Amino acid sequence: MIARQKPELRILGREFIPAHSPCVITFNHYHRPGFQAWWLALGVAAVVKEEMHWVITSELTFPGNWYAFVGRPLSRWVLRKMAHTYTFTGMPPMPPRPQDAGARAVAVRQVLSYIKYTENPMLGLAPEGGDNPDGIVCMPAPGLGRFGLLLAGAGLSIVPVGAYESDGSFCLRFGPKYELKVPAGLSARQKDLQAARIIMQNIANLLPTSLRGDFE
Template sequence: MVYSLLKYLILGPWLRLIFWPKVEGREYVPATGPAILASNHLSFSDSIFMPLMVKRRVTFVAKQEYFTGRGLKGWLTKMFFVGTGTIPVDRSGGRAAQAAIDTGLRVLREGHIFGIYPEGTRSPDGRLYRGKTGVARLALESGAPVIPVVMLNSDVVQPPGKLLPKIKRVRIRFGPPMDFSRYRGMAGDRFIERAVTDEIMYELMELSGREYVDVYAQKVKSGQAKSGRSNPAEPSEPSQSSSAVAA
């Protein structure tokens, strides 16, 4: 109920009016059945714009703390994530990756769409970074097709460190479904999972036109933090748990 209200009556119409999104390839998203939307990650707003441009509900996962805050701010935060189709996962005990995978598999087995950022975090500089293999595990265990999708300019619409977005046209591009049925029964093979992940990242590179860097984005961010070049004003990751799924 909350999801439908936000998407179709509140957020959706206003975002379309203000940012007039240009969406290419939306027909590649299946009308029914399970699918994995694998996206690059440039901005906090990715988890807002992309799901709202898909006719079906797109489910992400996020850390449980976003759903347990107190006061008006805590309630508004919870309503936002509930309204955007986000499911909380327990990140305690170092099981965030497995919890995200388990949740994703449940969503897919129920015939729905699961969204994931294979890079595991937002890009620190707009380039595309090495993918984590959780997306491959989801694809191989569920048998669902992977729909590559790229945010083309969300880092311009809402640059890192900026709370409020600029009024610019949002551009999103979906690619043809990727079928990995040739690897049926090979989930858990780390070489196969790496190959599948790299194939997905290559497609994201082709769709986006962004430079690819064969290093984990989090490693780059950690290096920046140690050298004093981190941005403390950058908004929190809304989908950190769903994206940081298994190296």
């Protein structure tokens, strides 16, 4: 399927594509009209030879659209079926909603269980969790940095990937892996914020300047 994609897939930083290494591959949620988000995951999966476990949204929210009241429950059903069939972990949508706290905790435990019982676990996720205006990278919702620190504490390094279009190609630029760390003396909120900023800055460094937003 990815071979027939238009624009064609172009891979940069091949030397940083992970293999046999516990890690989480993080990429920006690039989009534009006519370019669907699932191409991001398909592109990464096409070049990473190890089996990956994806963390995906469990619901599409369709903000501002009249059909949201139908689309939301339908998307929950479809994504639940996909998660069961392909062993994804469904995470409640961003930004966090109070009613999703229980489901979010269950999803986090599922991910940590996968890491614990899998040799060389490899996760894939888009930290922003949704489309952004003009495809420009932005800070994720609160809690993402804390989740990243949990993954780091479980022994996973982080591999950043920048997704964008250039010269008629869909580009995935892999960067060097790193260990996610923040100072111990910070408050929980500060740790969450700083960890999220580190994650997004490493992704933004791999993007064209026009897509980096506040991460130049």
